[in-house]
Amino acid sequence: MGRNLVETVMGAVVLMIAGFFLVFAYNTSNLRPIAGYSVRAFFSSVEGLEPGSDVRIGGVKVGSVTGQRLHPGDYRAELIMSIREGIKLPVDTKAIISGDSLLGGKNVKLEPGGSDKFIQAGGEITKTEGAVILEQTLGRAIFLLTGDDDNKPK
Numbered sequence: 654m655g656r657n658l659v660e661t662v663m664g665a666v667v668l669m670i671a672g673f674f675l676v677f678a679y680n681t682s683n684l685r686p687i688a689g690y691s692v693r694a695f696f697s698s699v700e701g702l703e704p705g706s707d708v709r710i711g712g713v714k715v716g717s718v719t720g721q722r723l724h725p726g727d728y729r730a731e732l733i734m735s736i737r738e739g740i741k742l743p744v745d746t747k748a749i750i751s752g753d754s755l756l757g758g759k760n761v762k763l764e765p766g767g768s769d770k771f772i773q774a775g776g777e778i779t780k781t782e783g784a785v786i787l788e789q790t791l792g793r794a795i796f797l798l799t800g801d802d803d804n805k806p807k
Contacts, residue, residue, distance in 0.1 A: 689716060689737040690774035694748045694761075698783040699730040701759040702750055708734050708761045715740045718761060730783075734761060743768040747780040759784060 699721055708716035716736040724731045736742065745766025752759055763778075772778065 689735050689740070691719070691733060691735055692742065692772055692774075692776050692778055693731055693733050694778040694781050695724060695727075695729045695731055696748075696750060696781050696783040697729060699732055699750060699759075700784045701752070702732070702761070702784065703758075706758065706760050708736065708763060710740070710763045710765065715763070716761075732761070741771040742778070744770045744772055744776075745780065746772065746778055747782065748778045749782040750784040 702718060702721070704718050704720055706718040707714045708718065716734050718732060719735045720733040722731050722733075723729075732748075742763065743766045745768045747764040747766070749762045749764065750759055751762045766780075
């Protein structure tokens with residue numbers, strides 16, 4: 654009976670330590686969405702970008718993607734982002750979907766402009782650049798190198 658009690662206590666201690674490390678990792682890894690004001694932007698493609706992805710300025714996380722949907726009027730992808738309070742985006746800010754690395758995930762890179770006017774909560778970033786799809790880029794490069802382009806007039 655005493656041995657079972659010791660094993661049970663040791664198991665509980667191990668679970669508590671594992672729980673502590675999970676909470677610590679979650680709190681220090683910037684996985685939580687940033688609370689702030691909402692802005693939206695329209696892109697031709699948001700491939701590889703998911704809700705929860707980072708929004709960055711100069712490599713620093715200033716927000717997160719909170720939602721995406723297909724705009725019914727023109728079939729562009731609408732991206733909703735939450736930007737940290739205190740970060741004021743000029744109206745001529747440009748939003749670019751870029752990759753963390755060649756094989757890594759995607760994020761939204763913001764390039765603030767020089768305007769004196771700022772985007773209000775619920776506003777829109779009008780200058781956008783969609784995701785570059787690696788497969789399409791490689792396919793174009795192969796066709797250019799081999800001269801076997803299907804878009805040539807016959």
